Amino acid sequence: MSQQLHELLAARFSPSAFDEAHSVSENDVDVLLEAARWAPSAGNSQPWAFFPVRRDEPDHRRVVKFLAASSARWAPSASLLIVTLAHRYVDGTTWAYSDFADYDLGQSVAHLTLQAHAMGLACRQFRAFDLDGLTAELRPDPAWRIVSMIAIGRSIDEGPVLRERRTRDELRSAPWSGV
């Protein structure tokens, strides 16, 4: 390949050890949300919302108590946890707000993740938490659904252990392989 993968993409990985001595500022949080804010979305619907809690904030405890045993090993030491939400329904109805709500949320999180990386921060997205419990605790509007969390901080992980990807050829051929 004559073009190389950008260093931001090549060096990114999801750590499972964060530096407990590291903190993020309110301004850091603003910049991360700004990155999410400028992501593209279907019809500019912007079907995303975020509940960010820094490790030293009281709301951090409200979120951490719903971590699963697996994520409780590393997520509490991250400098910042962000709960992500998608606008799934038109308010007060069961009609889909957008066919692309979760897709667009994911894209905004991708932008946030790379912005974090550019700031020397690492992210691990995760779903290992008690969704019903956290929903009851945060009580988002019913049109909005919690989707995932992101642990963000300074990585003290030496690097990914086993990290596999499907090949580029598989990406091109998989949907047509049965024809």
Ligand SMILES: Cc1cc2nc3c(=O)[nH]c(=O)nc-3n(C[C@H](O)[C@H](O)[C@H](O)COP(=O)(O)O)c2cc1C
């Ligand atoms: C939507 C989503 C949910 C995830 N859930 C978890 C999780 O519950 N626990 C976990 O340890 N990692 C979780 N991950 C991290 C993935 O396992 C990780 O991104 C994947 O193994 C690829 O590794 P990499 O990010 O280092 O490239 C999740 C990632 C995404 C995008």
